[in-house]
Amino acid sequence: MNIQTNMQNYAGRSLVDRAMRGLTVVATALAIIPLFLIIGYVLIVGGAALNLDFFTQTYQPPVAVGSEAIDPATGLPIDSTLSGSGAIDPATGLPIDPSTAGSSEEQPDLSQVEARGGVLHGIVGTLMITIAALLISLPIGIMAGIFLAEYPDTPFNTFIRFCCDVLSGAPSIVIGVVGFTLLVQTTRTYSGVAGAIALTFLMVPTIARTTEEILKLVPNATREAAMAMGAPMWYATLTVVVPTALSGIVTGALLAFARGAGETAPLLLTIQGNSNLSFSLFEPLAALPLLTYKYIESPFPAENQLAWGTAFVLMMLVLGVNLLVRITTARIKKG
Amino acid sequence: MAATAHPAHSMTVRGLKPFYAKRQAVQAVDLDVRAHEILALIGPSGCGKSTVLRCLNRMHETIPYAHAEGSVKLDDLDIYQAGIDATLVRRKIGMVFQMPIALRTRSIYENIAVGLRLGGMNDRLELDRRVEQALRSANLWDEVKDKLQLSGLALSGGQQQRLSIARTIAIEPAVILFDEPCSALDPISTLKIEELLLQLRERYTLVIVTHNMQQAARISDRTAVFMVERGQEQPVGLLVEEGSTEQIFSKPRDRRTEEYISGKVG
Numbered sequence: 294m295n296i297q298t299n300m301q302n303y304a305g306r307s308l309v310d311r312a313m314r315g316l317t318v319v320a321t322a323l324a325i326i327p328l329f330l331i332i333g334y335v336l337i338v339g340g341a342a343l344n345l346d347f348f349t350q351t352y353q354p355p356v357a358v359g360s361e362a363i364d365p366a367t368g369l370p371i372d373s374t375l376s377g378s379g380a381i382d383p384a385t386g387l388p389i390d391p392s393t394a395g396s397s398e399e400q401p402d403l404s405q406v407e408a409r410g411g412v413l414h415g416i417v418g419t420l421m422i423t424i425a426a427l428l429i430s431l432p433i434g435i436m437a438g439i440f441l442a443e444y445p446d447t448p449f450n451t452f453i454r455f456c457c458d459v460l461s462g463a464p465s466i467v468i469g470v471v472g473f474t475l476l477v478q479t480t481r482t483y484s485g486v487a488g489a490i491a492l493t494f495l496m497v498p499t500i501a502r503t504t505e506e507i508l509k510l511v512p513n514a515t516r517e518a519a520m521a522m523g524a525p526m527w528y529a530t531l532t533v534v535v536p537t538a539l540s541g542i543v544t545g546a547l548l549a550f551a552r553g554a555g556e557t558a559p560l561l562l563t564i565q566g567n568s569n570l571s572f573s574l575f576e577p578l579a580a581l582p583l584l585t586y587k588y589i590e591s592p593f594p595a596e597n598q599l600a601w602g603t604a605f606v607l608m609m610l611v612l613g614v615n616l617l618v619r620i621t622t623a624r625i626k627k628g
Numbered sequence: 629m630a631a632t633a634h635p636a637h638s639m640t641v642r643g644l645k646p647f648y649a650k651r652q653a654v655q656a657v658d659l660d661v662r663a664h665e666i667l668a669l670i671g672p673s674g675c676g677k678s679t680v681l682r683c684l685n686r687m688h689e690t691i692p693y694a695h696a697e698g699s700v701k702l703d704d705l706d707i708y709q710a711g712i713d714a715t716l717v718r719r720k721i722g723m724v725f726q727m728p729i730a731l732r733t734r735s736i737y738e739n740i741a742v743g744l745r746l747g748g749m750n751d752r753l754e755l756d757r758r759v760e761q762a763l764r765s766a767n768l769w770d771e772v773k774d775k776l777q778l779s780g781l782a783l784s785g786g787q788q789q790r791l792s793i794a795r796t797i798a799i800e801p802a803v804i805l806f807d808e809p810c811s812a813l814d815p816i817s818t819l820k821i822e823e824l825l826l827q828l829r830e831r832y833t834l835v836i837v838t839h840n841m842q843q844a845a846r847i848s849d850r851t852a853v854f855m856v857e858r859g860q861e862q863p864v865g866l867l868v869e870e871g872s873t874e875q876i877f878s879k880p881r882d883r884r885t886e887e888y889i890s891g892k893v894g
């Protein structure tokens with residue numbers, strides 16, 4: 294054996310090795326940089342839009358800058374009746390000024406408008422719809438997951454698994470259309486329930502598959518120990534296997550929640566949106582993703598700003614839930 | 629319940645053929661388990677000891693594609709006869725596994741109470757009494773009496789194995805089956821379990837699978853030797869010899885037993 298040729302091979306191989314490693318670093322950076330850009334941008338721009346009103350107020354039409362301006366001389370707000378109402382016609386984007394109403398020919402300066410109000414209605418709506426969806430999805434998803442994991446060799450099982458895979462891969466606008474056709478058209482009204490049920494279609498497969506995966510991790514010996522005590526299969530599953538896997542199931546539920554909270558398309562066609570705070574699931578509701586969409590479409594830069602704020606809140610919600618997932622899974626691993 | 633006269637339960641196995649799907653894993657087994665004895669099943673790995681053991685309380689069929697043919701009698705009752713509920717069989721014929729299983733979401737107390745609750749017992753005082761009794765019988769009470777509410781995972785492997793035994797005892801079975809109960813344990817824990825098995829023999833009929841011949845020699849009254857025949861396309865296990873442990877280890881009748889005992893095979 295010639296050790297010299299081996300050495301050459303080695304040099305070549307280590308070069309390739311280093312090149313490949315370099316490539317993985319580049320690829321990782323390419324993947325991560327946009328992520329940080331997105332998060333950073335939302336944090337900075339969205340963070341700037343936040344204030345107390347943002348969290349405590351609902352939608353209010355924007356007003357022209359200065360309508361609430363303080364008179365430096367008196368320290369009192371300048372009476373808005375003197376300088377016009379300040380309110381803006383949302384349809385035209387024009388200030389509703391009694392003196393010029395209907396006769397203004399000049400282009401309005403859209404940037405001279407400040408947004409008022411907040412997104413409390415969106416926060417409430419999103420929480421209500423997503424929690425309702427979770428409450429519907431959990432029993433269905435967990436039972437489906439148990440069925441997938443504990444009774445694996447049946448044709449029905451293959452069928453359920455296929456449905457889960459198709460559903461979790463379905464474009465969410467399709468889910469929206471289905472929700473619209475099944476729920477909105479038949480009940481003749483947009484509503485929070487319709488949105489929640491539409492989200493259920495997306496959440497059930499997530500919950501079912503995570504439940505299945507986590508149940509498969511429960512050692513068979515645990516099942517056998519329960520059965521050796523004379524427990525029937527279903528009893529062993531419910532009282533021993535599922536509790537053992539509980540934290541994993543919670544993780545699945547949280548992931549499903551995060552997914553549901555961020556969905557736009559299914560809600561767009563089912564809850565319609567609502568400018569007012571509503572606590573009824575049977576009325577049209579607002580939701581953060583929809584508000585983001587609405588505000589970013591707005592002609593007023595100030596309202597675009599609100600879109601970033603909404604995006605910020607939404608992202609914090611999803612990040613927070615994911616953090617919770619991290620913590621629970623860390624606990625699972627510790628045992 | 630009189631502490632003196634424990635009911636005597638025996639088992640009779642005739643023509644037992646365990647299958648995995650279409651494959652018969654062990655040739656037809658005839659075996660007797662006498663009341664208040666420790667019967668050891670020994671043999672090289674893969675010869676079907678666990679499979680046969682699991683047929684004795686119908687655990688075998690919990691594997692979806694597995695089934696068994698033949699007859700296994702507990703006293704006069706054939707547990708494979710039509711209309712017999714396998715879950716009830718398992719309450720009469722308990723089983724302890726190789727890996728100590730502390731049900732992880734449950735406290736030490738609940739690890740034992742779960743089986744009692746399953747039998748419909750709900751009275752708190754009665755549960756307390758039976759849990760204590762089971763833990764005492766498993767020589768574990770003194771070590772855990774102050775931490776009954778802690779997770780079973782807080783115990784050492786040997787303690788967890790005794791917890792598993794206590795869980796089985798609590799249901800008051802007639803026969804207890806052990807599948808290599810010590811092979812995951814250190815020597816000291818192993819000795820404690822062996823001591824416990826000798827005590828339990830007074831009250832139950834015991835069958836123990838072990839790959840440890842010294843263990844079989846130390847604690848069992850009778851021994852059944854299994855071998856695996858590799859002639860066929862699929863290896864098939866078979867029972868080659870059954871006899872008193874003394875006879876098996878001193879003058880085995882079968883050449884294969886002799887070779888196995890003297891360490892030439894296995």
Ligand SMILES: Nc1ncnc2c1ncn2[C@@H]1O[C@H](COP(=O)(O)OP(=O)(O)O)[C@@H](O)[C@H]1O
Pocket residue numbers: 648653671672673674675676677678679680691863865
């Ligand atoms: N779950 C199973 N599925 C299919 N075959 C199995 C299964 N468990 C054991 N076997 C087969 O049955 C035979 C006996 O195995 P086993 O009873 O575990 O032997 P032992 O306990 O003596 O080591 C082996 O050939 C093994 O491959």
Ligand SMILES: [Mg+2]
Pocket residue numbers: 677678679
């Ligand atoms: Mg075995």
